[in-house]
Structures are given as structure tokens and as C-alpha cells.
Amino acid sequence: MTGKKSGKWMWSACFLGLLAGVPAQDTLHSPLTIPLQFSGNFGEIRTGHFHTGLDIRTDGREGIPVLAAQDGQVSRIKVSHRGYGLALYLNGGGLTTVYAHLAAFHPEIESWLMRRQYRDEEWQFDGKPDSTFQFSAGDTIGWSGNTGGSFGPHLHFEVRDARNQHPINPLHWSFSGKGMAEDPVPPEFRGVWVMPEPGGRVEGASERFRWTAAYAEGVRAAGPFTLGVEGFDRLARDAYIHGPYGVDVWFGDSLVHSHRMDTLNFSTNGDVSAHIDLPAWQDRKARVHRVQRLPGNRLDIYRNSARETPFEVAPDDSVEVRVKLLDVAGNETNAALWIWGDSLPPLDDVSLRSAPLDRRKPHRLNVGEVIVDLPANALYSDAVIEVETLDSALFRVASEARITRSDYTLTTPVPEAVSGSGQALVMCALGEEGEVLGTWVADERNGMLTVRLDRFGVFEVRQDTAPPILGSPVIEDGDVIIPVMDELSGIARWEGRCGDQWLRWSMDKGILRYRLDDGLTDGKEDQEVKVWAIDNVGNIGQTSFWLRDLKR
Numbered sequence: 001m002t003g004k005k006s007g008k009w010m011w012s013a014c015f016l017g018l019l020a021g022v023p024a025q026d027t028l029h030s031p032l033t034i035p036l037q038f039s040g041n042f043g044e045i046r047t048g049h050f051h052t053g054l055d056i057r058t059d060g061r062e063g064i065p066v067l068a069a070q071d072g073q074v075s076r077i078k079v080s081h082r083g084y085g086l087a088l089y090l091n092g093g094g095l096t097t098v099y100a101h102l103a104a105f106h107p108e109i110e111s112w113l114m115r116r117q118y119r120d121e122e123w124q125f126d127g128k129p130d131s132t133f134q135f136s137a138g139d140t141i142g143w144s145g146n147t148g149g150s151f152g153p154h155l156h157f158e159v160r161d162a163r164n165q166h167p168i169n170p171l172h173w174s175f176s177g178k179g180m181a182e183d184p185v186p187p188e189f190r191g192v193w194v195m196p197e198p199g200g201r202v203e204g205a206s207e208r209f210r211w212t213a214a215y216a217e218g219v220r221a222a223g224p225f226t227l228g229v230e231g232f233d234r235l236a237r238d239a240y241i242h243g244p245y246g247v248d249v250w251f252g253d254s255l256v257h258s259h260r261m262d263t264l265n266f267s268t269n270g271d272v273s274a275h276i277d278l279p280a281w282q283d284r285k286a287r288v289h290r291v292q293r294l295p296g297n298r299l300d301i302y303r304n305s306a307r308e309t310p311f312e313v314a315p316d317d318s319v320e321v322r323v324k325l326l327d328v329a330g331n332e333t334n335a336a337l338w339i340w341g342d343s344l345p346p347l348d349d350v351s352l353r354s355a356p357l358d359r360r361k362p363h364r365l366n367v368g369e370v371i372v373d374l375p376a377n378a379l380y381s382d383a384v385i386e387v388e389t390l391d392s393a394l395f396r397v398a399s400e401a402r403i404t405r406s407d408y409t410l411t412t413p414v415p416e417a418v419s420g421s422g423q424a425l426v427m428c429a430l431g432e433e434g435e436v437l438g439t440w441v442a443d444e445r446n447g448m449l450t451v452r453l454d455r456f457g458v459f460e461v462r463q464d465t466a467p468p469i470l471g472s473p474v475i476e477d478g479d480v481i482i483p484v485m486d487e488l489s490g491i492a493r494w495e496g497r498c499g500d501q502w503l504r505w506s507m508d509k510g511i512l513r514y515r516l517d518d519g520l521t522d523g524k525e526d527q528e529v530k531v532w533a534i535d536n537v538g539n540i541g542q543t544s545f546w547l548r549d550l551k552r
């Protein structure tokens with residue numbers, strides 16, 4: 001393995017030149033007042049998506065000033081208890097920069113937003129403000145937080161092409177202000193996965209084989225196989241591991257795989273599940289970049305004409321596989337192994353009990369009372385799907401595909417015990433220990449339940465009769481807070497009033513919060529405050545209290 005550096009400016013200059021129409025602004029202002037250190041980079045593999053920005057560390061705390069990265073105007077404000085939490089979008093110079101999981105916005109935005117929320121009687125918001133908020137690079141636009149789907153304080157920062165909102169790798173820009181350290185650390189190579197196709201064997205067995213440099217100079221393969229590359233990157237000063245910027249793979253003399261994390265597209269970002277070896281990720285948390293491209297993979301990150309077919313090395317022949325990992329700073333790491341052709345006879349493949357379904361065609365599987373409707377192109381590649389009724393409420397839709405590219409529908413009979421209640425039912429995806437991994441809510445129709453699913457596995461029809469539970473209200477830092485929790489279907493909406501007055505209750509990570517600073521309860525100490533939470537099947541939980549009774 002070797003390390004080499006070719007200079008970041010060359011990559012960046014080449015790359016920015018490709019973004020026709022985007023002004024060649026090669027520096028952004030740092031979005032934070034502290035030196036930039038990262039807990040996540042652009043293009044790293046997450047469950048169901050590539051990460052579309054940088055996760056910037058905030059010293060484990062909230063409330064660090066967040067600065068405008070370029071001159072611009074606020075183009076979108078988003079307030080949600082999910083996803084980006086409190087997020088601000090700034091448009092300028094052909095770019096949109098996005099700042100997510102904030103604790104608070106700039107005071108002028110906060111007061112505009114509060115008026116809007118009270119007008120609409122709705123805390124959640126997503127849209128372009130009807131006032132103009134203009135900022136210069138380096139201005140404070142908000143404060144860092146931990147809102148939405150964030151588990152630990154940090155700033156999620158994105159750079160997008162303003163025209164189509166496609167996210168771009170922010171490390172193609174350098175940052176002024178308290179910027180980031182030089183990155184002299186090359187990516188780390190972990191291994192090459194050699195994965196036998198049906199009938200093939202690697203090191204004598206039909207399982208995936210993870211080759212590392214410590215093992216031997218190569219592996220023996222009989223019959224067809226595919227390859228995957230495991231490796232990561234470290235950015236200078238970081239304890240965290242990140243995704244590599246690029247991976248190149250040669251099989252003999254031919255470049256068979258080359259990808260770069262320059263831009264992504266939200267409409268195809270879920271195809272990360274086709275880019276990686278899904279079983280390695282789901283079963284072993286290993287991030288393995290597939291060399292062969294699955295036919296349904298729509299990602300636009302590949303530089304060569306993507307190879308779909310497996311490799312094969314004839315007995316007594318050998319082929320060298322070379323791997324190059326790159327980071328944005330221009331550091332690279334190289335590794336190589338031999339694949340030695342093995343003369344073992346092909347294995348009878350026992351896993352294929354029926355023929356794979358052609359992914360380009362729609363399919364209807366009707367097994368007993370269960371119906372699976374698979375639209376054309378719902379799979380990334382041809383796959384076998386098996387349907388089984390385990391008991392009256394429990395169904396298995398099994399496939400080596402594990403997930404789908406687009407939704408399919410599953411229709412099952414509703415078990416008698418929960419039938420005819422008139423209330424919506426919940427289809428639960430169950431894990432190996434029976435834990436609920438996901439829920440889909442639907443109405444019973446003619447004794448049947450139909451849901452749109454994005455994965456295969458074991459599913460159970462359940463009834464959700466438990467309303468959300470609201471805990472005791474307490475006052476904390478000038479806010480009234482109420483913990484709220486719901487089993488199964490989850491909280492759909494909530495509302496709180498003092499007399500006729502709607503109160504702006506926010507929600508984050510199961511905590512409802514009303515700021516006494518809003519002033520709407522001033523002088524109403526002896527009026528009752530009522531708070532409701534409604535789950536996704538319509539169960540209503542409620543609590544009420546008098547402000548004068550709360551401990552300060």
C-alpha cells in the first residue's frame with residue numbers, strides 16, 4: 001500500500017469547472033466559529049441513503065453561532081420534529097447552503113416564524129418566508145443544536161446547486177474564517193470481498209470471502225464471482241471514520257469500477273442500497289462498495305461504463321485485482337490481490353427453489369390468501385420472492401433482494417381477533433427477536449389489509465389501541481415541557497390550548513415544549529391548559545393542568 005498526494009486545488013478546479021453556470025467561487029465562509037472537525041462526510045454510507053453533507057462537530061454542545069457560508073437570501077425554512085429538525089436554506093452565487101438540526105434561527109427569522117406559527121396555529125413549517133432575510137458571508141444566521149433526527153449535537157451542512165438542489169461535496173471548497181486543517185491522511189484500505197455467484201466457490205466455500213492483506217496474496221475462486229471493496233477515510237484531526245471520496249478497481253488491465261462522490265441526487269439517493277453489498281451492511285455493518293453494478297442502480301457517480309456481469313478466472317489462470325481509494329485532498333491508497341482460478345466442480349445451488357423474477361416486468365404472487373403485487377422495475381435485479389403464511393397474523397415475504405427500489409404492495413387477510421374494529425390497523429415489520437422495525441398504517445377492507453412496503457421480511461398485522469401517554473408537565477429553563485410517548489403507530493400530531501388560545505408546542509425526541517416567553521399565557525395562571533397528542537391510527541392522549549400548579 002502506498003500513500004500519495006496530488007494537491008487538492010487540482011481536483012477542485014477541475015470539478016468546479018464542470019458545474020456549468022455555477023460561478024467559480026472557490027471559497028466559502030466556515031459555517032461555525034470554531035475550527036471545523038467532522039463526524040460525517042459527503043457520500044458516506046448510511047442506511048437507505050448516502051450522507052448528503054458534512055456533519056460538523058460542535059464540541060458536544062448546542063448554541064454555537066452558525067454563520068452564513070456565502071452572501072445570500074433565506075430561500076427556505078423548515079421546522080419539523082423529524083429529519084433536519086430546524087433547518088435554514090440560504091441562496092446566493094448559484095449555490096444553496098443548508099444548515100440543519102439548529103437550536104434556533106436568527107432573532108428576526110425567529111420572530112417572523114413565531115407570528116406565522118400563531119397565524120397558522122401550526123408549529124411545523126416548510127417553505128419560503130414571505131419576508132426577505134438577506135445575509136453576508138460570516139453573518140450569524142442561527143445557533144447549532146440537536147433537533148430532528150440528530151443523535152448528539154452537531155451541525156449538518158450542505159452545499160447544493162441552487163438550480164436543481166442536487167447536493168455537492170462541500171470539501172470541493174476551502175473554508176475561510178476558522179477553517180479546517182490540512183488533510184495529509186490517506187484513506188484506509190480494509191479488504192476486498194470476493195462473493196461467489198450461484199454455483200461458484202471462493203476458497204472452497206459458497207460464502208462471501210473477505211480478503212485482507214494479512215490473509216495471503218490472493219484467493220482461489222471457482223466459477224462466477226463478484227467483488228466488493230471495503231475502505232474508509234479519515235479527515236485530519238478526526239477520530240471518526242468517513243466514506244472514501246472515490247474508489248477505482250482494475251481487473252487485470254481493465255478499469256472495472258470507478259466512482260467519485262462529487263454530486264448526489266435526492267431522487268436516486270436510496271440506490272445506495274444497490275451500490276453497497278446489502279447483506280454485508282445489514283448483517284455485519286461493513287461498508288462494501290460493489291464493483292459490479294446492479295441493473296436497477298440509477299446513481300450518477302460512476303465514471304466508467306459500469307460492469308454488471310460477474311468475473312470468472314479459468315482454472316490454472318490468475319488475474320490481479322488492483323484497488324485505489326481516494327480522498328478529496330488528493331491522498332490515495334493502493335492495494336492489490338491475486339485471484340487464482342480453482343478447478344473445483346460447480347456446486348449445485350440449493351438456495352434457488354424457484355426461478356428469479358424478471359425485474360423489468362410486473363408480477364403478482366398469489367399464495368393462499370396473501371397477494372404480493374410487484375410493479376415493473378421495483379427490484380434492483382432479478383430475484384426470487386417467496387411468500388409464506390406463518391400464522392393468522394404473521395406473514396413472510398422473503399427475498400435475497402431484501403429491499404426494493406420502489407414500493408410494492410402486500411395484501412394479507414386480517415386475523416379475526418382484530419377484524420371489524422373500524423379502526424385502522426398496523427402492519428409491523430419484525431426483527432429476528434420479534435422487535436418492531438417499522439410500521440405501516442392502513443384500513444381494513446373486506447377483511448383484508450393492503451400496505452405499500454419497501455422491504456422484504458416478516459410482517460405482522462396488529463391493532464394499536466393504546467393512546468399516546470403524556471407525562472406530567474414541568475417547567476425547565478422557562479419552558480413548560482411534557483414527555484409524550486406512543487407505542488406502535490407513533491405520534492401523528494399534537495395541539496395545546498389555554499382557553500381559546502392556541503399555544504405553540506414544539507416537539508423533539510418525545511418532548512413537547514411551550515416557551516413561556518411566547519407570552520400567550522401571561523395573566524392566565526388560573527386558566528386550564530389542555531394538550532392533546534394523536535397517534536397515526538387516531539388514538540387520542542390528553543393531559544390538562546393549571547400553570548399556577550407548576551413548579552418553577
Ligand SMILES: [Zn+2]
Nearest residue numbers: 040054055156
Ligand atoms: Zn448529517
